[in-house]
Amino acid sequence: MEVKTFQGGAHIPHFKSYTEDKPITRLSPPKEVIVPLLQHMGAPCEPLVKEGDKVEIGQKIGDSEETFSAPVHASISGTVKEVGKRTVPTGGEDDCIVIEADDGPQEFEMKQIRDPQNIDLEEYRKCVREGGLTGMGGAALPTHVQVKYNEQVDTLLLNGAECEPFLTCDHRIMVEKAEELVRGAELMMNSIGAKRTLFGIEVNKPDAIEAVNELIKDRDDMEVVSLAVKYPQGFKSHLIKAATGRDVPRGARSAELGCIVRNVGTTVASYEACVYGKPLIERVVTVSGPKVTKPGNYIVRIGSPISHILKECGVEELENHKVVIGGPMTGLAQPHLEVPVVKSSTGVIVLPPDMTREWMEYTDCVRCDKCVEHCPMMLYPNQISIYAEAGLHEKAEEWDLMDCIECGICSYVCPAARPIVHWVQRAKPEIQKLQRSRK
Amino acid sequence: MVSDTQKLIISPSPHLKAKDTVGSAMRDVFIALLPVVAVAIYFYHVYAAFLIGVCLVTAVLTELLFRKLSGKKPTLHDWSALLTGLFVALLFTATTPWWKAAIATFIAVGIAKELMGGLGWNRFNPALFGRVAMILLAPIFAFVDDWFAPLATYMGSVDVATQATPLAMLNAGMEMPPLGQLFAAFPGGALSEVSPLALLIGAAYLFYRKHITWHIPAAMIVTVAVLTLIAGENPLYHLFTGGMMIGAFFMATDWVTSPFTDRGKLLFGACIGILVVIFRVGLSPTEGVAFSILIMNAFVPLIDKAMKRPSFSEPRKQTQAS
Numbered sequence: 196m197e198v199k200t201f202q203g204g205a206h207i208p209h210f211k212s213y214t215e216d217k218p219i220t221r222l223s224p225p226k227e228v229i230v231p232l233l234q235h236m237g238a239p240c241e242p243l244v245k246e247g248d249k250v251e252i253g254q255k256i257g258d259s260e261e262t263f264s265a266p267v268h269a270s271i272s273g274t275v276k277e278v279g280k281r282t283v284p285t286g287g288e289d290d291c292i293v294i295e296a297d298d299g300p301q302e303f304e305m306k307q308i309r310d311p312q313n314i315d316l317e318e319y320r321k322c323v324r325e326g327g328l329t330g331m332g333g334a335a336l337p338t339h340v341q342v343k344y345n346e347q348v349d350t351l352l353l354n355g356a357e358c359e360p361f362l363t364c365d366h367r368i369m370v371e372k373a374e375e376l377v378r379g380a381e382l383m384m385n386s387i388g389a390k391r392t393l394f395g396i397e398v399n400k401p402d403a404i405e406a407v408n409e410l411i412k413d414r415d416d417m418e419v420v421s422l423a424v425k426y427p428q429g430f431k432s433h434l435i436k437a438a439t440g441r442d443v444p445r446g447a448r449s450a451e452l453g454c455i456v457r458n459v460g461t462t463v464a465s466y467e468a469c470v471y472g473k474p475l476i477e478r479v480v481t482v483s484g485p486k487v488t489k490p491g492n493y494i495v496r497i498g499s500p501i502s503h504i505l506k507e508c509g510v511e512e513l514e515n516h517k518v519v520i521g522g523p524m525t526g527l528a529q530p531h532l533e534v535p536v537v538k539s540s541t542g543v544i545v546l547p548p549d550m551t552r553e554w555m556e557y558t559d560c561v562r563c564d565k566c567v568e569h570c571p572m573m574l575y576p577n578q579i580s581i582y583a584e585a586g587l588h589e590k591a592e593e594w595d596l597m598d599c600i601e602c603g604i605c606s607y608v609c610p611a612a613r614p615i616v617h618w619v620q621r622a623k624p625e626i627q628k629l630q631r632s633r634k
Numbered sequence: 635m636v637s638d639t640q641k642l643i644i645s646p647s648p649h650l651k652a653k654d655t656v657g658s659a660m661r662d663v664f665i666a667l668l669p670v671v672a673v674a675i676y677f678y679h680v681y682a683a684f685l686i687g688v689c690l691v692t693a694v695l696t697e698l699l700f701r702k703l704s705g706k707k708p709t710l711h712d713w714s715a716l717l718t719g720l721f722v723a724l725l726f727t728a729t730t731p732w733w734k735a736a737i738a739t740f741i742a743v744g745i746a747k748e749l750m751g752g753l754g755w756n757r758f759n760p761a762l763f764g765r766v767a768m769i770l771l772a773p774i775f776a777f778v779d780d781w782f783a784p785l786a787t788y789m790g791s792v793d794v795a796t797q798a799t800p801l802a803m804l805n806a807g808m809e810m811p812p813l814g815q816l817f818a819a820f821p822g823g824a825l826s827e828v829s830p831l832a833l834l835i836g837a838a839y840l841f842y843r844k845h846i847t848w849h850i851p852a853a854m855i856v857t858v859a860v861l862t863l864i865a866g867e868n869p870l871y872h873l874f875t876g877g878m879m880i881g882a883f884f885m886a887t888d889w890v891t892s893p894f895t896d897r898g899k900l901l902f903g904a905c906i907g908i909l910v911v912i913f914r915v916g917l918s919p920t921e922g923v924a925f926s927i928l929i930m931n932a933f934v935p936l937i938d939k940a941m942k943r944p945s946f947s948e949p950r951k952q953t954q955a956s
Contacts, residue, residue: 445945513642
């Protein structure tokens with residue numbers, strides 16, 4: 196079997212054994228959901244409901260006129276308790292719609308409303324837009340925006356790499372929902388006119404590779420690409436490079452490279468949106484960590500507060516722990532537990548104090564070059580960190596800081612524990628300002 | 635039930651950490667030097683042990699002093715002061731007056747490291763800087779020898795290693811001891827020169843722990859071997875004498891003072907190799923390796939800049955898809 200990959204990167208202990216064999220199960224709906232009006236990259240939604248309104252599960256409660264946006268839906272039936280600021284998982288406070296459950300139906304009724312054989316690009320786009328589909332692997336781009344290009348797209352690349360430690364939600368989706376996945380891929384491939392579909396899967400998920408292979412073995416337009424187990428294999432640029440061999444120059448959209456990349460969860464969800472009219476009101480979330488009593492892959496309502504999820508999974512002791520939404524390499528540590536899970540939340544990971552270092556303990560760079568050795572972007576995180584820490588943004592820009600994908604490998608390997616990604620994130624807007632002032 | 639009062643830790647991503655720290659890496663280098671320390675003590679007994687002890691103590695005191703003066707927190711836990719102290723001791727012969735080694739250590743830790751901004755900011759290898767400073771400053775310190783003369787006699791006679799060092803023998807064209815013996819363990823020269831084998835065992839540990847890569851030692855050794863072969867000499871003698879082994883595996887590979895890319899490391903190692911041969915064949919061979927490494931240390935920023943690799947996002951020339 197040929198195993199493909201990219202240059203650089205690192206093998207990170209993947210801690211997937213907690214949940215990789217745990218079948219997807221439903222978590223009971225919470226008493227209250229907090230649905231942020233902005234869960235994607237782009238313009239926020241305007242609320243379509245107000246305090247006191249009755250809403251039904253699946254009802255659209257927020258939308259926007261902007262192209263670069265995706266609507267949000269009620270993930271439970273109940274009453275709108277509040278439209279206001281709440282802590283969101285991307286940091287800080289933002290507008291949210293808070294819904295209190297009532298005794299109305301709490302499950303979405305799945306009935307086929309469209310024939311998957313007869314959906315053209317226009318209809319497909321409309322379905323995924325109305326369904327509020329966004330990238331569910333982390334980047335959270337509105338899905339319909341990504342299918343409107345006129346460029347010739349020859350390849351649909353399905354991202355089943357799942358390179359982040361702990362996360363197994365995509366793995367379980369590929370194993371258990373392989374059929375929906377392949378049908379969703381077919382639907383998408385046909386509607387965008389691509390010639391082939393590649394399933395990029397890391398080889399630490401042999402059962403997923405097998406499940407997909409079993410379904411596509413008689414087709415010559417679909418193929419599984421086995422990928423080496425290496426972080427950050429699932430980042431779009433590195434997936435494209437590994438699976439297709441195509442370079443990904445800065446600023447290029449993947450469609451310009453003839454490639455559309457879709458997360459496997461998104462693909463299944465868009466299939467359900469098209470065929471059943473089911474909006475994105477729930478998703479599979481990996482709840483894991485060494486001290487989580489009932490770790491697993493759970494179908495969780497969008498907007499569920501993590502307090503509800505952790506309680507259901509038997510988490511009691513949290514003093515000095517870190518609770519991360521997303522994977523432990525790129526996810527965000529949450530300040531408290533009343534933060535909701537959103538469309539792009541892949542996991543809720545509870546890290547005990549001995550697994551994670553407090554970040555203030557860093558020292559000066561000792562030029563060990565481990566970050567240079569492992570940087571998947573071929574950058575110099577050591578130089579970048581020194582300049583960015585000192586606020587020397589022009590120098591940092593010279594060393595290609597803007598190309599950084601913030602995968603976190605540099606900070607992970609850094610023996611001086613330097614918070615390199617943090618400085619990069621802080622410097623990026625400053626450098627953008629500089630670049631604008633030059634124009 | 636999860637209570638609201640429990641304190642959660644918030645910090646930027648990534649939230650996982652590899653185990654290595656600066657301290658653990660430095661400690662590993664210290665451990666890697668223990669085999670050669672053992673051979674040195676086997677040959678020179680208390681002289682070697684005493685010299686090493688003096689340097690370790692001086693290194694610690696110097697760091698404490700400079701950290702105190704600059705108002706910074708002491709960083710003894712990173713092992714770098716101790717390591718520099720040990721390196722300095724290993725660069726001297728067993729019979730070196732203790733105060734000379736102590737001054738060299740003071741210069742290494744205090745000036746070459748702390749005054750340059752502390753670990754990470756020093757441009758030159760601190761131990762080599764301290765060692766070479768003592769050679770250049772020898773005339774100034776000549777009178778100090780006289781002060782300590784009575785103390786030196788008190789320490790006992792210094793007849794342990796009056797024979798010529800293998801490197802000096804090689805340079806003088808004398809008959810050399812068998813290669814095998816020279817490689818395994820042979821007294822003469824600085825403490826670190828007694829056993830290439832012991833140094834290689836230590837270096838193997840550093841490779842295993844992934845603290846060094848093969849690029850610098852390989853480039854340096856191949857260059858020296860090829861050039862000495864061209865000069866009509868037996869390369870193995872050149873590799874197994876003087877500071878070649880400790881230089882190639884421990885000094886030139888110093889994190890702080892070597893280039894950061896593989897290509898840069900190859901160039902750096904090759905240039906050191908060329909300089910070593912120039913020193914050994916054309917100039918005075920004493921401390922030729924030390925001078926060569928220090929000279930190339932100065933070029934590291936230039937090498938880093940010249941060898942900068944293109945970013946993953948750098949547009950490449952359009953290759954025609956077949």
